[in-house]
Amino acid sequence: MFQWLQNIADWFGYNLLNLERGAHLAEALNFFIYDVVKILILLLFFVIFSMGIVNSYFPIDKVKNYLSRNKLHGLEYLMASLFGVVTPFCSCSSVPLFIGFVRGGIPLGVTFSFLITSPLVNEVAIGLFVGLFGLETTIIYVISGVLLGTISGVILQKLKLDSFLTPWVKTVLENAQKEQAIFVVQKQPLLQRLPIIWAEVITILKGIIPYVIIGIAIGGLMHGYIPEGFFEKYMDKDNLFAVPIATILAVPMYSNASGILPIVQVLVAKGIPLGTAIAFMMGVVGLSLPEAMLLKKVMTLKLIAIFFGVVTLCIIISGYLFNLLLQ
Numbered sequence: 031m032f033q034w035l036q037n038i039a040d041w042f043g044y045n046l047l048n049l050e051r052g053a054h055l056a057e058a059l060n061f062f063i064y065d066v067v068k069i070l071i072l073l074l075f076f077v078i079f080s081m082g083i084v085n086s087y088f089p090i091d092k093v094k095n096y097l098s099r100n101k102l103h104g105l106e107y108l109m110a111s112l113f114g115v116v117t118p119f120c121s122c123s124s125v126p127l128f129i130g131f132v133r134g135g136i137p138l139g140v141t142f143s144f145l146i147t148s149p150l151v152n153e154v155a156i157g158l159f160v161g162l163f164g165l166e167t168t169i170i171y172v173i174s175g176v177l178l179g180t181i182s183g184v185i186l187q188k189l190k191l192d193s194f195l196t197p198w199v200k201t202v203l204e205n206a207q208k209e210q211a212i213f214v215v216q217k218q219p220l221l222q223r224l225p226i227i228w229a230e231v232i233t234i235l236k237g238i239i240p241y242v243i244i245g246i247a248i249g250g251l252m253h254g255y256i257p258e259g260f261f262e263k264y265m266d267k268d269n270l271f272a273v274p275i276a277t278i279l280a281v282p283m284y285s286n287a288s289g290i291l292p293i294v295q296v297l298v299a300k301g302i303p304l305g306t307a308i309a310f311m312m313g314v315v316g317l318s319l320p321e322a323m324l325l326k327k328v329m330t331l332k333l334i335a336i337f338f339g340v341v342t343l344c345i346i347i348s349g350y351l352f353n354l355l356l357q
Contacts, residue, residue, distance in 0.1 A: 042059075138191055182340050
């Protein structure tokens with residue numbers, strides 16, 4: 031879908047700037063150009079604008095009242111995780127949908143379930159996983175990814191963390207409620223709603239674009255300058271703490287599931303236990319410095335720390351279970 035964009039990034043770095051293919055700077059710059067443009071296209075033309083239209087037809091108060099009156103017994107977290115499976119976004123691309131969910135009155139824990147699962151499990155990653163590791167391992171991975179998002183969302187909801195959202199998000203939510211009042215009272219058709227929705231899109235973009243660029247710049251530096259073999263010595267199968275170490279070491283890196291899977295294959299081929307390698311993959315995809323930088327716009331540092339802590343714990347548990355199941 032974005033091969034044309036990859037071609038532009040390649041041309042800019044390797045032809046126009048004449049950088050050597052494979053060099054650290056060239057790889058970092060290539061990653062930065064590709065991800066910035068791709069994410070901004072997703073942010074502007076798909077995610078935020080689409081969510082603005084959807085939110086305009088789902089009154090916030092009614093959504094909240096429905097979820098508070100109807101006991102879904104945790105199914106709402108599972109549904110959010112499954113929705114994450116069918117949305118092929120990386121962690122940074124998922125944040126605008128996170129904002130859209132919050133604007134729509136979806137409980138924070140349910141929104142977290144989506145945010146966690148979306149970058150971990152998608153149809154491209156599943157296809158690659160089948161080819162690299164077989165159907166049985168893929169099924170276990172998909173189930174574990176969905177459960178990771180579901181269980182983490184439930185835990186985070188129980189902690190009642192809404193007060194740790196930033197004032198910016200609360201202002202966005204207030205604006206959404208005002209828009210809803212206008213739409214409902216005046217019963218405006220879509221064409222009349224679009225200017226209001228577009229104005230809110232611009233407001234949100236102005237707020238988060240600097241964080242997107244800074245976050246991806248950090249990811250580009252990590253992608254270009256951290257050698258892949260750097261981590262292997264810490265993931266030895268005889269190391270009892272290999273899984274938590276692999277998860278924590280993954281945080282400085284940044285990639286999507288499709289990009290990190292070939293590295294996972296190399297690690298496994300070198301004797302790293304599959305559960306440890308997958309914990310590393312989940313850490314790279316679901317926990318990263320660029321994601322933390324972007325989340326800083328919508329969450330306080332305390333909420334980011336709690337979010338990362340809960341997800342890290344669940345990833346570590348998943349890694350140990352994988353090692354037990356796939357010995």
